[in-house]
Amino acid sequence: MISAFTSLLALASAVRGGTTIWDGSFNPFTTVADFDKWSWANEVGTYQWYIHGSQPTSHYLALDPSYKNPADTAETNGLRMTIDSTATWNSNMERAELIPQTTQNLGTGNLFYHFSLMHSDTNPPDSTLEHQIFFFESHFTELKYGVAPNPTDLEWHVGGQPQWSTPFIAGQWYNFAYDINFSAGTVGLWASNGSSPLTKVANNIAASTSTNSEDFHVGVLRIVNTNAPEDWYVSGVYIESGPITTAIGSGSGASNPSSPSSTTVAPTTTAPASTAPSSTAPSTTSSASGATQTQWGQCGGTGYTGATVCASPFTCVAVSPPYYYQCQ
Numbered sequence: 003m004i005s006a007f008t009s010l011l012a013l014a015s016a017v018r019g020g021t022t023i024w025d026g027s028f029n030p031f032t033t034v035a036d037f038d039k040w041s042w043a044n045e046v047g048t049y050q051w052y053i054h055g056s057q058p059t060s061h062y063l064a065l066d067p068s069y070k071n072p073a074d075t076a077e078t079n080g081l082r083m084t085i086d087s088t089a090t091w092n093s094n095m096e097r098a099e100l101i102p103q104t105t106q107n108l109g110t111g112n113l114f115y116h117f118s119l120m121h122s123d124t125n126p127p128d129s130t131l132e133h134q135i136f137f138f139e140s141h142f143t144e145l146k147y148g149v150a151p152n153p154t155d156l157e158w159h160v161g162g163q164p165q166w167s168t169p170f171i172a173g174q175w176y177n178f179a180y181d182i183n184f185s186a187g188t189v190g191l192w193a194s195n196g197s198s199p200l201t202k203v204a205n206n207i208a209a210s211t212s213t214n215s216e217d218f219h220v221g222v223l224r225i226v227n228t229n230a231p232e233d234w235y236v237s238g239v240y241i242e243s244g245p246i247t248t249a250i251g252s253g254s255g256a257s258n259p260s261s262p263s264s265t266t267v268a269p270t271t272t273a274p275a276s277t278a279p280s281s282t283a284p285s286t287t288s289s290a291s292g293a294t295q296t297q298w299g300q301c302g303g304t305g306y307t308g309a310t311v312c313a314s315p316f317t318c319v320a321v322s323p324p325y326y327y328q329c330q
């Protein structure tokens with residue numbers, strides 16, 4: 003009786019939930035050279051690849067079956083993203099970030115932004131440095147690492163405020179879905195480890211939810227002051243309209259056939275200002291000009307163009323001058 007019930011539950015959790023509206027699976031990429039096929043003049047494939055350092059793409063990206071969450075059977079490879087002293091882009095921040103290439107509206111209704119993340123003992127992230135992970139240009143929600151109050155945790159932030167965190171242990175896969183209701187202006191978090199199905203770990207709260215559908219940063223930005231390389235492992239990236247798929251490995255690379263083909267070449271006529279290469283300042287806060295920055299948000303530093311005034315009672319502290327100033 004109990005085992006029959008358990009297998010029913012297992013079956014239920016394996017069923018796809020919503021519709022994949024953008025599939026960030028790495029299956030269309032045979033080698034990392036395929037990421038270079040995208041350019042501003044030729045916007046092909048599923049990812050924009052321009053936020054990276056001066057070295058060849060193979061210096062920053064690598065594909066291998068051992069780089070994915072083993073529970074993700076729909077994908078052939080995971081992606082290893084490397085940042086080091088050569089990885090500065092338009093600033094003194096080290097960056098390796100992919101952006102969705104799609105004509106879908108990724109900022110409407112209730113959407114789930116899925117991804118899985120891991121680091122190993124080789125080139126692990128430095129917990130003394132701030133990292134911004136899987137973020138939107140406005141930073142209304144993101145993961146962070148190397149920041150207060152728990153620098154050795156993966157921390158989920160909303161509007162620059164820490165909301166939830168988990169110890170970031172080498173060799174363990176972490177699965178996430180940002181639960182974003184663009185109609186209500188709220189965001190919540192689903193999470194799990196390894197092959198476990200996602201569970202909701204943080205209820206939706208108010209946020210300045212918005213995206214131009216070309217500013218979801220799949221990757222890592224490090225606020226620099228060391229040359230040590232770091233390797234980050236990524237798989238299971240996809241965006242789904244609700245209800246959420248909680249099973250790991252049944253979303254990315256396993257698109258609902260009724261959804262628009264996500265591998266279709268989708269040329270766009272104009273590059274949005276916030277992601278155009280001429281838009282040189284990588285914004286690291288959500289604050290529009292005139293707004294105040296919230297606790298733990300950036301308030302100054304090289305290349306920074308956002309709010310420089312901290313909300314009361316916080317003050318702008320030179321955490322890593324001249325690169326980074328933070329409201330504390």
Ligand SMILES: *[C@@H]1O[C@H](CO)[C@@H](O)[C@H](O)[C@H]1NC(C)=O
Pocket residue numbers: 111112183185186187244
């Ligand atoms: C999203 O927000 C809208 C507007 O508040 C609400 O009607 C809708 O039920 C929400 N969707 C979900 C899945 O919570």
Ligand SMILES: *[C@@H]1O[C@H](CO)[C@@H](O)[C@H](O)[C@H]1NC(C)=O
Pocket residue numbers: 168169171193194195203
């Ligand atoms: C993931 O693992 C960490 C460390 O073992 C644990 O603290 C955390 O609760 C787990 N998170 C989830 C969502 O299961």
